Amino acid sequence: MFGPLTWGWKNFLPSATLLSMRSTSSVANSSLKLINKVAVVTGSTNGIGFSIARRLAQDGAHVIISSRKQQNVDKAVDTLQREGLSVVGTVCHVGKAEDRERLVATALKHCGGVDFLVCTAGVNPFVGSTLGSSEQVWDKILSVNVKAPALLLSQLLPHMENRGQGSVVLVSSVAAYVPHAKLGAYNVSKTALLGLTKTLAVELAPKNIRVNCLVPGFIKTDFSQVLTEDPDFEEYWKKIFGMQRVGKPEECAGLVSFLCSPDASYITGENIVIAGFSPRL
Structure with missing residues (x-):
């Protein structure tokens, strides 16, 4: 029914054994603030997600x-796993319902x-203007960037409720506050995530269950290469950076670890910028 899962030797252990492994591993100790919690992270094989x-x-945490x-x-x-961390993995295109179901089932x-x-x-x-975006571009960007997080959360919600509490972190972009002319529809989708955060936090x-949003600035990743290929881009951003670097x-x-921890137990509905400058009051 489901596609292949990426597992090490832990695949052969019963779930209860996996959940108790942290307490006996050399990595574990009582000071770990997310001890034996379970986290699902999408888009997590490189860059910010990784x-x-x-x-x-x-x-x-045990991380999927x-x-x-x-x-x-x-x-x-x-x-x-070579670092001694408790992780498993599965293929998931968040825009596909069957992949979201696989991700939930894996957890x-x-x-x-x-x-x-x-x-x-x-x-x-698509790199270009908002009005230059085709209907297909709009559908893909909004489906993956905005709709998919809400749909995945709706599938996970009953299981998070069973734990008595939970934390959700959406990932937007500083493009929501400082749009780049080349990222028209993308800017809009990331702005929508700010509103989705506020709405879900109330609901x-x-x-x-707390819902907050990470708003990264210009972070050096493969995803940001479309901008870094422009030799003038970094210098342009440094004009508004408080800190003169990416x-x-x-x-x-x-x-994100803080927002998931007990230390953030009274924080919800916040859109928090990590950008080397502040784009808002």
């Missing part, structure tokens, strides 16, 4: 990573539930 998955696992290509999932899982089968959802997956198939607060993926990961 750094987030690594940090959540370092802080004690995913992306569209099997070879990328295999590589990411192998890298993190439930191997970890028994879900505490955190981090939606990092995003696409930008899910009575269920003790960011690194790992500089986004600590905030």
Whole structure:
């Protein structure tokens, strides 16, 4: 029914054993703030998503990573397992219903539930103006960047409720506040995520599930290459940077771990910028 899962030797252990492994591993100790929690992270085989998955696992969580290509999932899982971290992986194109179902099933089968959802997956198939975007471009961008996080959360919600509390982190972009002329429809989709965060936070607060949004600035990743190929782009951004450099993926990961932790238990509905400057009051 489901496609192949990426697993190491942990695949042969029952779920209860997997969940208790952290307490006996050399990585584990009682100071890990996410000990034995379960996190689903989309778009997590490279860049910001990979750094987030690594940090959540370092802080004690069992992490289910995913992306569209099997070879990328295999590589990411192998890298993190070699670091002694509790991770599994499966292919998931978040825009496809059957892939979202596989991702949910993977978490439930191997970890028994879900505490955190981090939606990092995003696409930008067109570099150009908003009005120059075709209907197909609009459909793809809005389907993956905006609709998919909401649909995936709706599937995970009952299982998060069963845990008594939860945390959701959507990943937008500073393009929501400072649009780039070459990223028309993408800018719009990332702005929509700010509103989705606010709306979901209100809806899910009575269920003790918090929803916040990471808003990265210009972070050096493969995804941002479309901009870095322009030799004038970095200098343009430095004119508004408070800090005269671009960011690194790992500089986004600590905030997500914090938002999932008990330290952020009274924080919800926030859109938090990590950009080397502040684009709003």
